[in-house]
Amino acid sequence: MSAPVKSPVGAHYGLRDWVAQRLTALVMILYTALWLVVLLWHGGLDYPQWKALWSGNAFRVATFVFMSALLWHAWIGMRNILMDYIKPFGIRIALQGAVIAVLVGYLGWTISLLWGGPAA
Amino acid sequence: MPVAPPTRKPRPVYLDLTSIRQPLPAVVSILHRISGALLFAFGIPLLLCTVATSVASAEAYARFKGLIGSPLAKLVLLVLAWAYLHHLFAGIRHLFADAHVGVDLPSARRSAAIALVLALVCTIALAARLW
Numbered sequence: 001m002s003a004p005v006k007s008p009v010g011a012h013y014g015l016r017d018w019v020a021q022r023l024t025a026l027v028m029i030l031y032t033a034l035w036l037v038v039l040l041w042h043g044g045l046d047y048p049q050w051k052a053l054w055s056g057n058a059f060r061v062a063t064f065v066f067m068s069a070l071l072w073h074a075w076i077g078m079r080n081i082l083m084d085y086i087k088p089f090g091i092r093i094a095l096q097g098a099v100i101a102v103l104v105g106y107l108g109w110t111i112s113l114l115w116g117g118p119a120a
Numbered sequence: 121m122p123v124a125p126p127t128r129k130p131r132p133v134y135l136d137l138t139s140i141r142q143p144l145p146a147v148v149s150i151l152h153r154i155s156g157a158l159l160f161a162f163g164i165p166l167l168l169c170t171v172a173t174s175v176a177s178a179e180a181y182a183r184f185k186g187l188i189g190s191p192l193a194k195l196v197l198l199v200l201a202w203a204y205l206h207h208l209f210a211g212i213r214h215l216f217a218d219a220h221v222g223v224d225l226p227s228a229r230r231s232a233a234i235a236l237v238l239a240l241v242c243t244i245a246l247a248a249r250l251w
Contacts, residue, residue, distance in 0.1 A: 025214075029208070029211075029212070047178045047181060050174065050175070050181075051175060054171070070164070071164075074156075074159070074164070077153075077156045077157075077160070078156075078157070081156075081157060106165070106168065109168050113171055113172055113175075
């Protein structure tokens, strides 16, 4: 029996991230199309319509799916940018940590907007 | 007969990005990056802020609209709208390339031009509505 072959290269998140980047992009394209349809259908929204739109559960879930896709997509993109341009390891890791912190903040903000407080 | 060792002529290395004329697909590509970074840093918080204030109450919505009514704010909005549109169209172009559609050089140049121009035209149309 041969010993398991250790792959000589890579951390193996490249392909997964590449696929995730595309799938999240498709989700966002669909959500954008949904918005286009809503806006064209109503021809602009007044405040009661706007408020009603945001209190619909289907719309909230769709928005949450969109935001999750967006934040995941943003992480992949920002990490690619940092890996390309920031060479010193310590600074790069620090910046990547900052990006993650910001993204988690965006996610918390999104959830509290959609389901928390009097606004919801 | 002994084989002569390969002689290598020193090749000129010239990578001054500021004076190399970039091909159109390269311009679209770097703008895809820049627009993505802009959306991460400014687009997402602005989006969340807009939704937060606008859903809270009609007064808060009116206040927010007044706040973003200044010429400078409108300019920022337009830049971010352009970033979204460019990222969207250049991204769709990428998805086609992933499916091996339009990867030969003439089509790639053409689709780069289409993505670039489409984003600008949509931004201008939006500007016309904003003003």
